[in-house]
Amino acid sequence: MAATIKDIAKLAGVSTATVSRVLANKSAFFSEATATKVHAAATELGYQKNTAAAELVTRHSNVIAAVVNSTKTNFASQIIEGIQAEAHQHDLNVIILYAGDADPVQQRRALMTVIERPVMGILLLSVDLAPENLTLLQSSQVPYCFLSISFDGERLPYITSDDWQVGYQATQALIKQGHRRIGLAGVDSDFHTGRQRVLGYTQALKDAGITPEDEWVQLGNYSYDAGQTAMQAYGAQTELTAIVGASDMAAIGVMNQARDLGLLVPVDLSIVAIDGTELCSLVQPQLTSVSQNFYEMGIAGVQQLRSTETLPQKITPIKLVNRQSVRMLSPE
Amino acid sequence: MAATIKDIAKLAGVSTATVSRVLANKSAFFSEATATKVHAAATELGYQKNTAAAELVTRHSNVIAAVVNSTKTNFASQIIEGIQAEAHQHDLNVIILYAGDADPVQQRRALMTVIERPVMGILLLSVDLAPENLTLLQSSQVPYCFLSISFDGERLPYITSDDWQVGYQATQALIKQGHRRIGLAGVDSDFHTGRQRVLGYTQALKDAGITPEDEWVQLGNYSYDAGQTAMQAYGAQTELTAIVGASDMAAIGVMNQARDLGLLVPVDLSIVAIDGTELCSLVQPQLTSVSQNFYEMGIAGVQQLRSTETLPQKITPIKLVNRQSVRMLSPE
DNA sequence: AAAGCCATTGTAAACGTTTGTGTAAAGTGA
């Protein structure tokens, strides 16, 4: 059996209270002599603290739970790095839970495991909570904040990029290079994030005096497949000269499908991706992107959890990163 | 304040023991009537179980911790999916911890957070534990198993592919297509895994009557950069006609650097990647790979944790997946 | 009607910590 402070107390010939205080380093509560005795006993017994027990009495935990939607896109790791960096600064630990891909059952499972034990706060990375799970989360009294996702009516705390701007700037980047027939591929209009991107996209076109056609935006779930499917729908004979991929994955799907259709990127077709993860520089040609600052989202997320104020919504900056997938279109 | 079973007991007019029993659904220990009363009270109070407290007394937990090395390769998510699938079958929950990239401090932090609270077992995904952290892990009395990594002398439980075979088969695949001057790029010979791959590679060459040159294997840490650096070392005028990438990332690094050097894959240079994650089919040309069965590693990992037997070491199968990065070399 | 059994519920101890309160010994100042 694992050693407890009781065992240490017996071995060192002191009370458990003293052991606890020495181990917690509550200085000015014990003498040097006993401290050394206690430490010696602790190491001799191979003592490991039972934090769960401690948390039970202090009613306070130092772990942050990050619940991530295991979608096939990979920005989560960047957010998590941000979370960890900021958390560790404040002596917080972070655990990560996979919540499946928009699967209410898995979501509930993940939520339950964190709600049922003491956590200091919950960060939800890009997860669309089913309504019943949102209720569950809210009733749990644990502070939480959504990351990389936004909501419309509900007053929920979230931190994300300005999705309207994301759509606008991606489109505008293409327009500036002379493109006028521009698609948007793989975006999910069922949720606020996607709708905003579509809106930004549309406005950018309108601001340039372009009337978008309905077929220009192909819906999807941001995945590689969504990008592929979208490009198939556009077809080899498409009138489009450029496409905004709703995510890096979608953009890659578009690009690869385009190649299969005999279209060369960027010669025949320009592409701008949304997200700007490392994937963009892995593929050939490297994808120009509207990049989100995921790392900062993570940092802001734990700050939000730590702060008492419930200023609930925050925007992290985006920026256009030029790589190789867009070409300047000479006026026809 | 969150409601406890005490509150429920008071509201329902029963003892906490009874509440505990109906909530745990210990049937044949309570009547229908009280059950409904208790459930009503529980929902009215928005009761959330404090699992930490329960685990304290039962001395038993149902969470598995997966500690992952946040290296820049991405097979971890596949292993995790395997872990989750198998875990959920047995009503186990899984939490994930990032242990940094071979950083002893972060490793220790991750290890501590799981050791200090009740977990049923620990799975370590591809993490090279610093010696002091290994000691820590072993002294914790918690069952553990390494995944996707192997060890030499020490008797540690691990589940992984046969790395010697991985190296052998990747090389052999190239030899079968007529290649004889074959490189190995980005492999880390500081650890057993990498050494085995080199050994397999070397043996495959020898079996084909080829004497490998020292410069053919370029060491590295499996990363994209390692692949790039290796390819730079080979140079545009390289005698090699084919290269085994030590990982998907390394292979992509090799491929992109080759392109920058003016070498076309697979026309001028053939590539076989090791790992076979989705990345292989994302890039162009798609990478032929020796694919590991990461999903099954995850499954086997939780099985190992659940089983009492300490059969410590297990091998998961690999297979060659032909894609587009290898070309048949006509005999000169 | 006594004895025994079963179903249902309550009592209380236990898990491993933290911490408020109490107290003996030691130190301080006159």
Add this chain to the structure above:
DNA sequence: TCACTTTACACAAACGTTTACAATGGCTTT
């Protein structure tokens, strides 16, 4: 030397559960 403060420690309660054991009452059996 005495009153007082400080230091160093112990005692015991508390956190929210589970569960062994005891207790109650009704029912069956003879």
